[in-house]
Amino acid sequence: MLYSVVICDLIYKLEELRDVYNDSTAKKILIEIEGLQKANPKSSDWENKLVEMIADRTKLLEISDVENINQLQKHRHLSAHPVLNQTSLLFKPNKENVKSHIINMLSGVLTKPPILSTKIFSELVNDLATNRDRFSEDKDLKRFLSAKYFKNLRQETLDDIFKKIWKLVFKLENEECDLNREINYRTINIIFALNPPEILKLLKTEEAHFDGILPKVCTNYFFNFLFDNPKAYNVLSELNKAHVDHEIENSLEFKFLSWFKFDSIMEYHEFILSEINDGGTFYLPMEIIHKLKELYKDFNMKEKFLDLYIAIFAKSNLFDTADRNFNQLIQPYLEDFSEGQLQNIVYAINNNGQLHNRGLARYSNRLVKAELDRKITDFKYSDLYNFRT
Incomplete structure (x- = not known):
């Protein structure tokens, strides 16, 4: 039964290659096998030819697979056809032989997709x-x-x-x-x-x-x-x-993007904040910012992630960058920022001309001030000359 399943599986694989992938080699093998069957309908020689053709013309079968199929065929013939001997009994393989054949056919033939032969x-x-x-x-x-x-x-x-x-x-x-x-x-x-x-x-x-x-x-x-x-x-x-x-x-x-070099996410966080704070203004593409957001989310570090957003916002290099950073990194999280973080946003706006001189600065500042005043009723703005609302 196992041998019959293997031969059928090989035929089905060739048919799938022919019908799905338009494989010319599979077409030729199937035509030749059909010719052998018509020429001698009672002969099973085509089965041997099928295995030989697949082994020679495709990459589906390894040399070891062909040998395993041949051994399976020999045991199949001994089991199916009487051989006169002292007892006149059919050959009966033991359980270990059968198990070995099943394992070999599963790994060598049955579980392989036909695309392997192309x-x-x-x-x-x-x-x-x-x-x-x-x-x-x-x-x-x-x-x-x-x-x-x-x-x-x-x-x-x-x-x-x-x-x-x-x-x-x-x-x-x-x-x-x-x-x-x-x-x-x-x-x-x-x-x-x-x-x-x-x-x-x-x-x-x-x-x-x-x-x-x-x-x-x-x-x-x-x-x-x-x-x-x-x-x-x-x-x-x-x-x-x-x-x-x-x-x-x-x-x-x-x-x-270099967090993979560090022993811990906190070590990376401290490194990147230091690089931001010690450097000049810059523009960071949103695709990198989104990746950082997912990274910090994976480590359940929302507070640190908000600190990072503030640091990026504080170093905005152009008016357009400042507008984008406020809209993407600050405004959606105003309610989430702590008192200290909101104060840092105000200081950042006051100290960076690209933040406080942009056209939308007063509108944005009013949003920040409203949230800060809700959390700190006595915050002093008098020394922050550039934070205008």
């Missing part, structure tokens, strides 16, 4: 390119990839895909890579999340393959990867770590 990486990246604007949510992309590609894949196959997509995201720059970098990057994160310990092991054991991150856009994606998967930093090569340190030293944005 060039899976080429099929995957072409699919990602075609659907790069289709799956806006990571959960939808993960569902699609898991259903079509990742379900039942062996870890070594996932490792190979991870390595190849890593190169497309972090080590190559051309028109095609630029168009598909975002969808490929999201796929890298999905593969990592499927089995983090195994991918971390891969990053460590084959660290040279993951060296050579290109600057600018590739490095930007690389920092986002480390931000989302902080354990990956510790297994990077020293060359990659040196690249990370160099970029942090020369970019405030990368400093904000």
Whole structure:
């Protein structure tokens, strides 16, 4: 029965490759098998030819899988056909033999998706390119990839895909890579999340393959990867770590993303506040601010997160930046700020001309003052000449 299931499964896999993926190799094998069956309907020789063709022309079966199928066939024939011997009994395999055959067929044939017999990486990246604007949510992309590609894949196959997509995201720059970098990057994160310990092991054991991150856009994606998967930093090569340190030293944005370098979130928080307070004014993209918000939320650090927002607001470098920072970082949280935090907002406005000279300053200041007066009835504004309402 197990042998019959395996042969049927191989036929079904070929049919799916032909019908779903338009696989020319699968088409030819099925045509040839059909010809053998018609030429000799009573013969089962086509079964042997089927296994040989699949092994020779596709990547579905390993050498060990073919040998396991052959051993299963031999035991099947002995069990199904009488062999005259001293007792004239059919061969009866023991439970250990049967269990071994079942395990071998499950791992070698039955749980493998048919796409393995084609060039899976080429099929995957072409699919990602075609659907790069289709799956806006990571959960939808993960569902699609898991259903079509990742379900039942062996870890070594996932490792190979991870390595190849890593190169497309972090080590190559051309028109095609630029168009598909975002969808490929999201796929890298999905593969990592499927089995983090195994991918971390891969990053460590084959660290040279993951060296050579290109600057600018590739490095930007690389920092986002480390931000989302902080354990990956510790297994990077020293060359990659040196690249990370160099970029942090020369970019405030990368400093904000560098929490993966610290032993604790509090150590990172103190570092980034010090960098802000000791530096000049700056502009920080909202996508980084949103990532920081989620990070602090994960650690249940709302008060520290509000301190960070105030520090960013205080260093607004332009009127437009100040307007955006107030609207996004201050106004939605006015009721949440403590008395001390509200006072720090007032001091920040008074001390930064980009905050107190902007067109919307008086309106914004009235909102801050109303909340502060509600919490502190005797706060003195007399020395804050630039805080005008």
